Amino acid sequence: MIEAQQLTKRYGEKTAVDGLDFDVKPGTVTGFLGPNGAGKSTTMRMIVGLDAPTSGSVTVNGRRYARHQAPLQEVGALLEAKSIHPGRSAYNHLLALALTHGIPRRRVHEVIELAGLGSVAKKRAGAFSLGMGQRLGIAAALLGDPQTVMLDEPVNGLDPEGVLWIRNLLKALAEEGRTVFVSSHLMSEMALVADHLIIAGRGRLLADTTVGDLVREAGGDTVQIATQEAARLREVLAGPGVEITGRSGSEELQVTGLSAREIGLKAAEHGIALFELTARTVSLEEAFMNLTRDAVEYHGSTTVETPEPVGSNA
Ligand SMILES: Nc1ncnc2c1ncn2[C@@H]1O[C@H](COP(=O)(O)OP(=O)(O)OP(=O)(O)O)[C@@H](O)[C@H]1O
Numbered sequence: 507m508i509e510a511q512q513l514t515k516r517y518g519e520k521t522a523v524d525g526l527d528f529d530v531k532p533g534t535v536t537g538f539l540g541p542n543g544a545g546k547s548t549t550m551r552m553i554v555g556l557d558a559p560t561s562g563s564v565t566v567n568g569r570r571y572a573r574h575q576a577p578l579q580e581v582g583a584l585l586e587a588k589s590i591h592p593g594r595s596a597y598n599h600l601l602a603l604a605l606t607h608g609i610p611r612r613r614v615h616e617v618i619e620l621a622g623l624g625s626v627a628k629k630r631a632g633a634f635s636l637g638m639g640q641r642l643g644i645a646a647a648l649l650g651d652p653q654t655v656m657l658d659e660p661v662n663g664l665d666p667e668g669v670l671w672i673r674n675l676l677k678a679l680a681e682e683g684r685t686v687f688v689s690s691h692l693m694s695e696m697a698l699v700a701d702h703l704i705i706a707g708r709g710r711l712l713a714d715t716t717v718g719d720l721v722r723e724a725g726g727d728t729v730q731i732a733t734q735e736a737a738r739l740r741e742v743l744a745g746p747g748v749e750i751t752g753r754s755g756s757e758e759l760q761v762t763g764l765s766a767r768e769i770g771l772k773a774a775e776h777g778i779a780l781f782e783l784t785a786r787t788v789s790l791e792e793a794f795m796n797l798t799r800d801a802v803e804y805h806g807s808t809t810v811e812t813p814e815p816v817g818s819n820a
Pocket residue numbers: 517520521522523540541542543544545546547548549
């Protein structure tokens with residue numbers, strides 16, 4: 507369990523993390539989302555004591571990270587800037603970590619196998635591809651068999667097989683009852699792996715929700731209808747769990763709680779002609795964009811100047 511209370515970090519004038527309150531619970535995968543500069547990495551660094559909060563606090567299993575007697579066995583973390591001696595082999599890197607933390611040599615072999623590094627374990631880590639480096643970072647995070655696992659952008663640089671591996675690994679760790687906290691920019695990936703989401707923007711908490719609720723609140727399950735008999739259709743469709751909105755006198759209605767197919771069948775049954783029947787599907791990506799639009803720090807330009815073709819007479 508990770509608990510942040512009014513967690514705040516300022517760098518001079520810049521407030522990177524601004525009064526964050528959240529809990530990350532065991533037994534589920536919690537995704538940590540937010541646009542660039544939202545404060546995700548800073549928050550994760552504070553969780554493992556690499557940065558000190560300016561105010562507020564964050565604890566792991568009720569204690570600050572530094573207060574744990576065997577922190578590596580408590581929290582396993584993969585953070586972006588991992589320092590690995592480039593001349594050292596993956597095996598020796600993990601062994602050095604294990605020996606300095608009272609972790610048996612046997613566990614080094616276990617995590618090497620778990621991370622799929624068996625064939626390259628004796629090679630220099632400095633020659634590793636980005637994906638291999640990520641696997642080594644994850645192996646190091648799992649070395650202490652920690653109850654809490656925290657990974658910053660773990661799929662970064664992984665090939666499709668690696669992405670699938672991470673997805674299954676995170677789910678398996680959560681099923682074992684561990685606390686799994688993972689940041690990513692890949693919404694589609696988060697939709698597949700995370701049960702719960704914590705979304706930040708400009709250091710503030712924007713949402714603490716489930717994937718389903720986020721999409722639902724963004725209008726994910728809405729069906730747009732147009733009919734001349736809006737009032738009668740409202741009566742026909744009304745029922746438990748069904749919500750119908752639309753201006754009075756308007757031909758347009760928005761319905762949640764029924765599928766387009768169910769609405770079409772009911773309308774036909776009652777001889778009500780429809781001019782429009784459109785299921786609005788909102789992806790997690792769209793829901794996220796809606797939520798964070800105002801909190802995006804670095805906007806890209808969408809207008810591209812087309813250079814004049816070389817040799818053009820125009
Ligand atoms: N050491 C530092 N000194 C000054 N400003 C910093 C420092 N570290 C982070 N920041 C600023 O704090 C804000 C939050 O940064 P952080 O890296 O935590 O965001 P993030 O959500 O992880 O972003 P990204 O998705 O790009 O990795 C940014 O505006 C960043 O420039």
